[in-house]
Amino acid sequence: MWMRDVPIADRTRWKIGGPAPAFAAAASDDELRGLLAEVPGQRVLVLGLGANLLVADGGPGAPVLVLEGAYKEFEVLDKTIRCGAAAPISSVVQAARRNARRGLWILEAVPGSMGGALRMNAGTAEVGLWEHTLWAEAMWPDGTVRRVEREDVRPRYRGIDLDPAAIFLRAEIEAPPGDPLLVEREHSRRRTAKLEAQVYDQPTCGSTWKNPAPLAPSAWELVDRVGMRGAQRGGARISTRHANFIVNTGGATAADVTGLMVETRRRVLEETGIALEPEIVFWGFEREVLDELGVTSR
Ligand SMILES: Cc1cc2nc3c(=O)[nH]c(=O)nc-3n(C[C@H](O)[C@H](O)[C@H](O)COP(=O)(O)OP(=O)(O)OC[C@H]3O[C@@H](n4cnc5c(N)ncnc54)[C@H](O)[C@@H]3O)c2cc1C
Structure with a gap:
């Protein structure tokens, strides 16, 4: 059932943004199909765990869906892990770690849901989740479900080429058994490095900007x-600990965050000639603001 004017800021890590004009949760493919049929022709936004998302102060401007129930489940199989799109990344990654499975260490200490990770091709600078994804199933607004594979989505650094209206439902991720000591060491090394260098004790959305071309300085350096x-x-501050993270120090608005971003991008462009591109996703912003932020299409 769609509900009207529902606050969603608390469902994002930044705790920022106005209410969704319509909001619903789906626990099965049939329920999701039914909800989509009630808003024909409208772009529906799917919210994971809000770890990579800035919602405008006026709200996202479109109906917002979350997946729940069975979509949160996952299963460790012989050589793979099959997961629902709402499964928390941390649960899947820790299951891989406990079961000495290779590969998922690329998502160690990455907050969010598996659906968000598929959409963002989340991972390290070198390897994204799609490198380990056998297939994913997604639903289109007309209710059809299609299975997509790596070559269908052409994964790239922090993105894929798939119709933005497609909603990931579930996926099967390669996770072959490995040497338990090696698996444990990889997880532990990556987790320690991230916790030491990045910001986990305050509301952030991780890296604000993508790293520019491989030979250019990294985003935080710029x-x-x-x-x-x-x-x-206002309430938004560029972290002193990691210059590519923006922290909500309390009461930050989306305008505070975008104000900092526009200023940073302008200075970096003027002083180095490099045009930064945001890593985070924006909901509910005017095209002119997105242009100032350097958002291309996604
Ligand atoms: C402290 C911190 C560290 C981080 N470190 C990393 C890192 O090392 N590597 C990295 O890649 N990212 C990192 N991130 C960013 C973030 O964790 C990932 O992008 C994560 O995949 C976001 O998942 P989410 O569920 O929160 O997505 P959301 O923020 O909810 O949504 C992001 C996008 O995914 C889409 N989406 C969500 N669910 C679905 C679905 N079921 N179907 C289709 N689209 C969907 C949304 O519509 C939106 O476009 C970090 C973030 C934080 C806060």
Whole structure:
């Protein structure tokens, strides 16, 4: 059932953004199909765990769906892990770790849901989830379900080429058995490195900007170089710990975050000639704002 004017800020890591004009949760393919049929022709936004998302102060401007129930489940099979799109990344990754399965260490200490990770091709700078994904099933707005494989979605750094209206339902991820000591070491090494360098004790959405081309300085170095580390606007601050993270220090608005981003991007472009591109996803913003932020299509 769709509900009207539902606050969603608390469902995002940043705790920012206005209410969704319509909001619903689906626990099965049939339920999801039914909900989509009630809003024909409208672009429906699917919310994972909000770990990579900035919602505008005026709200997302479109109906928002979440997946729940069986979509949160996952199963460790002989050489793979089959998971629902709402399964928390952390649960799947820790199951891989406990069962000495290779590969999923690329998502160690990455917050969010598996559906969000499929959409973002989440992972490290070098390897994204699609490199380990055998297939995923997605539902289109007309209710059809299609299975897609790696070559269908053409994965790239932090993105895929798939109709943005497609909603991931479930996926099967390669996770072959490995040497228990090696698997444990990889998880532990990556987790420690992330927890030491990044910001986990305050509301952030992880890396704000994608790293530019491989030979260019990384995004945090560029932010640092133009003097924006620690810069504050309203309740939003560029972290002093990691210059590619923006923290909601309390009461930040989406305008505070975008204000910091536009200023950073302008300075980096002027001083280095490099045009930063956001890693985070934006809901409910005008095209002019997205242009100022350097958002291409997704
Ligand atoms: C501290 C911190 C560290 C992080 N480190 C990393 C990292 O190392 N590597 C990395 O890649 N990311 C990292 N991130 C970013 C984030 O964790 C990932 O992008 C994650 O995959 C987001 O998942 P989510 O469920 O929260 O997605 P959301 O933020 O809810 O949504 C992101 C996008 O995915 C879409 N989406 C969500 N669910 C579905 C679905 N079922 N079907 C289709 N589309 C869907 C949304 O519509 C939206 O477009 C980090 C974030 C934080 C806060």
